[in-house]
Amino acid sequence: MSENESIKISTKNVNLYYGENHALKDINLDIKTNKITAFIGPSGCGKSTFLKSLNRMNDLIPGCRITGQFLLDGEDIYVPGVDTNLLRRRIGMVFQKPNPFPMSIYDNIAYGPRVHGIKGKAKLDRIVEESLIGAAVFDEVKDRLHKSALSLSGGQQQRICIARAIAVQPEVILMDEPTSALDPVSTLKIEELMNTLKEKYTVAIVTHNMQQATRISDYTAFFLVGEMVEYAKTEELFSRPQDKRTEDYITGRFG
Amino acid sequence: MRNSFDHKLIQLNNDLIRMGGMIEEAIASAITALRENDAELARKVVKNDRFVDDEEKNIESQCLSIILREQPVARDLRKVSAALKMVTDMERIADNAADIAEISIIADVSALMHILNEIKTMSEKVITMVSHAVDSFVNTDMQLANDTIKADDEVDELFISIRNKIVQLIKDEACSGDVAVDALMIVKYLERIADHAVNICEWVEFFETGEYKNTQII
Amino acid sequence: MEKPVINSLTKKRRRVSDIVLKVLIFTSAAIVVALTLGMIIYIVVKGMEGLSWNFLSTPAFSYPYENYGVLGNIVNTLYLVVITLLVATPIGVGAAIYLTEYAKQGRLTRIIEFTTETLAGIPSIIYGLFGSVFFYNIFKVNYSILTGALTLSIMVLPTIIRTTQEAIKTVPLGYREGSIGLGAPKWHMIRTVVLPSCIDGILTSVILSIGRIVGESAALIFTAGIAADFNFDSIADIFTKVMNQGGSLTVQLYQYAQRGGSEMKYAFSTALVLLITVLIINICAKLVAYRIRKKRSV
Numbered sequence: 001m002s003e004n005e006s007i008k009i010s011t012k013n014v015n016l017y018y019g020e021n022h023a024l025k026d027i028n029l030d031i032k033t034n035k036i037t038a039f040i041g042p043s044g045c046g047k048s049t050f051l052k053s054l055n056r057m058n059d060l061i062p063g064c065r066i067t068g069q070f071l072l073d074g075e076d077i078y079v080p081g082v083d084t085n086l087l088r089r090r091i092g093m094v095f096q097k098p099n100p101f102p103m104s105i106y107d108n109i110a111y112g113p114r115v116h117g118i119k120g121k122a123k124l125d126r127i128v129e130e131s132l133i134g135a136a137v138f139d140e141v142k143d144r145l146h147k148s149a150l151s152l153s154g155g156q157q158q159r160i161c162i163a164r165a166i167a168v169q170p171e172v173i174l175m176d177e178p179t180s181a182l183d184p185v186s187t188l189k190i191e192e193l194m195n196t197l198k199e200k201y202t203v204a205i206v207t208h209n210m211q212q213a214t215r216i217s218d219y220t221a222f223f224l225v226g227e228m229v230e231y232a233k234t235e236e237l238f239s240r241p242q243d244k245r246t247e248d249y250i251t252g253r254f255g
Numbered sequence: 256m257r258n259s260f261d262h263k264l265i266q267l268n269n270d271l272i273r274m275g276g277m278i279e280e281a282i283a284s285a286i287t288a289l290r291e292n293d294a295e296l297a298r299k300v301v302k303n304d305r306f307v308d309d310e311e312k313n314i315e316s317q318c319l320s321i322i323l324r325e326q327p328v329a330r331d332l333r334k335v336s337a338a339l340k341m342v343t344d345m346e347r348i349a350d351n352a353a354d355i356a357e358i359s360i361i362a363d364v365s366a367l368m369h370i371l372n373e374i375k376t377m378s379e380k381v382i383t384m385v386s387h388a389v390d391s392f393v394n395t396d397m398q399l400a401n402d403t404i405k406a407d408d409e410v411d412e413l414f415i416s417i418r419n420k421i422v423q424l425i426k427d428e429a430c431s432g433d434v435a436v437d438a439l440m441i442v443k444y445l446e447r448i449a450d451h452a453v454n455i456c457e458w459v460e461f462f463e464t465g466e467y468k469n470t471q472i473i
Numbered sequence: 474m475e476k477p478v479i480n481s482l483t484k485k486r487r488r489v490s491d492i493v494l495k496v497l498i499f500t501s502a503a504i505v506v507a508l509t510l511g512m513i514i515y516i517v518v519k520g521m522e523g524l525s526w527n528f529l530s531t532p533a534f535s536y537p538y539e540n541y542g543v544l545g546n547i548v549n550t551l552y553l554v555v556i557t558l559l560v561a562t563p564i565g566v567g568a569a570i571y572l573t574e575y576a577k578q579g580r581l582t583r584i585i586e587f588t589t590e591t592l593a594g595i596p597s598i599i600y601g602l603f604g605s606v607f608f609y610n611i612f613k614v615n616y617s618i619l620t621g622a623l624t625l626s627i628m629v630l631p632t633i634i635r636t637t638q639e640a641i642k643t644v645p646l647g648y649r650e651g652s653i654g655l656g657a658p659k660w661h662m663i664r665t666v667v668l669p670s671c672i673d674g675i676l677t678s679v680i681l682s683i684g685r686i687v688g689e690s691a692a693l694i695f696t697a698g699i700a701a702d703f704n705f706d707s708i709a710d711i712f713t714k715v716m717n718q719g720g721s722l723t724v725q726l727y728q729y730a731q732r733g734g735s736e737m738k739y740a741f742s743t744a745l746v747l748l749i750t751v752l753i754i755n756i757c758a759k760l761v762a763y764r765i766r767k768k769r770s771v
Binding site for chain 1: 648655
């Protein structure tokens with residue numbers, strides 16, 4: 001890996017337990033700035049768990065214990081005194097199922113900025129418009145900003161969720177299988193969008209779809225039963241995996 | 256897991272082996288036709304080149320179908336793309352064998368009796384190289400591939416030595432210019448075939464490592 | 474036995490057990506419908522006899538005793554409903570939020586939930602007994618609408634808490650994650666995402682509570698009393714009334730029925746008024762729910 005790429009998030013010896021279950025084992029991984037990093041692996045391998053631990057969404061799960069370091073721009077995000085609300089503003093998240101709030105499109109996008117104390121119609125109007133443009137959904141919804149976000153199609157809803165995430169101007173966007181509930185055309189639109197997103201943001205994505213990982217990501221990490229087996233440039237990992245287990249998984253000869 | 260895909264890869268291997276057999280036979284027959292002045296056999300070699308072309312297209316279409324339907328990655332991707340590249344070399348080998356056969360039809364090289372044996376020795380080495388090249392791919396045998404690449408030096412030496420003999424024959428006016436040029440072309444074709452065999456071996460290396468001629472191309 | 478034709482799409486084979494079951498189900502449904510309709514028709518027919526404008530506009534038992542009416546009771550009932558809901562809804566919803574969102578899930582919450590459920594099963598007369606003693610010590614009044622309403626509040630709290638809890642639990646995880654993921658503090662998330670999503674559930678609990686309040690008599694005899702005067706001479710009376718006795722419609726019904734004889738018809742009229750009151754209150758609640766839902770889905 002070339003040296004001139006800066007590191008946005010660095011994890012060192014991360015271990016995560018759900019009660020007795022050792023869900024992540026010694027994960028050391030550097031997520032590069034303005035790159036798309038994909039996490040792949042079979043169900044239950046810990047990739048989603050790892051993704052969620054990057055902005056401490058795992059805090060919501062009772063019995064979840066984490067050791068090791070997560071450094072965001074060199075700052076540990078798990079030390080006491082960290083403002084998780086601020087952290088989640090800097091590291092936003094898009095979920096598997098499009099989850100717009102049951103309110104208008106406008107209020108959905110303005111939700112985050114309002115949480116963080118931005119007031120004033122003009123200011124919010126601007127943020128809403130910019131975010132919708134940034135998420136490539138503005139033209140489709142500009143005439144019905146005050147209609148319910150739930151009236152949109154699944155693909156549009158997911159882009160609304162992306163717009164909602166970028167409205168708080170995060171530095172990193174985590175995506176947990178963002179297209180698994182969408183049809184192929186919507187999926188392509190979102191993949192296309194991710195390519196433009198990485199110009200401004202650092203993106204980490206969990207995906208079950210290996211073709212998707214090869215299409216969109218710059219780096220890929222392969223997880224297996226809580227371990228990170230291999231982490232490399234996407235082209236390298238999908239053409240010359242170093243580990244037999246990676247090879248078996250990506251060529252479909254797993255298990 | 257992926258039984259149908261694995262089956263397709265086995266099918267691909269088998270077809271490559273079959274095509275390998277076809278081109279080995281083409282070289283051997285061309286040289287036999289040359290030595291025994293058997294125009295009938297030579298014409299057969301020329302005619303059979305069409306079947307090798309068909310086999311090439313068949314393998315290419317299999318590879319493209321696998322890429323389309325199975326979206327191979329890693330080892331599978333390298334295997335399919337290597338196969339796709341090496342059938343071109345195999346087809347060229349068959350072309351060169353047909354070229355030798357064509358020369359043997361029009362030219363009477365019996366005057367060159369004493370270099371014909373050396374041509375035979377050279378052709379045997381070349382056939383072994385081709386056979387080993389295809390085997391090394393089919394069995395993923397890097398050692399065999401490397402040995403085959405090294406064997407090319409011997410073929411090159413033989414080429415130089417035969418060429419020098421032909422030059423000497425011209426100087427001695429022991430044969431006509433036509434015959435000398437034809438003989439030179441035949442050994443040149445053999446030398447080219449050996450080069451194609453080396454190419455195949457280099458694709459074997461790519462299949463194993465992702466490197467082609469010492470450059471990481473994937 | 475004949476071999477069944479399994480590949481025919483049109484010849485449906487009917488099994489005996491299917492038919493028997495179907496008949497049983499239809500019979501049960503018919504019994505329920507017949508009972509409900511029968512009861513309503515019976516009450517309407519019997520109630521119409523004594524129902525008149527005079528009956529609706531006269532407070533009961535005003536001197537001389539020939540005056541029969543329910544005006545005072547209607548007002549008292551409305552007072553009870555409003556005050557009880559004003560007290561019980563915020564407390565119930567608050568408790569539900571605490572139990573589902575904040576309390577650490579474990580033995581304590583299980584005990585609290587078990588207690589709430591048990592509370593819901595306690596006979597109302599016991600609430601009445603408790604309320605009359607407990608609130609007497611606070612207000613030093615034997616009977617008052619406020620005492621009645623507070624007693625009823627305790628009584629409907631379990632309903633509100635449980636129903637709201639269930640509603641909160643059905644709010645999709647996605648909404649919570651979405652909100653938290655944007656950096657919203659927990660209370661902000663609850664206020665902006667969770668509560669609006671379970672407004673339906675809260676309204677359901679309110680409607681259920683209204684049913685219980687309007688239908689309650691045993692707990693009220695000890696606490697709100699039986700008087701049914703209608704004295705609104707000044708605006709202040711609107712407020713002082715809560716410290717006065719106030720018999721509800723059901724209590725009045727009980728009294729008419731107890732005296733029997735010619736007054737029996739007034740018991741049925743009261744029942745009719747009670748039914749209509751419940752109907753109107755429920756329709757209003759549904760309308761409110763509809764308005765809220767419409768406003769939210771824009």
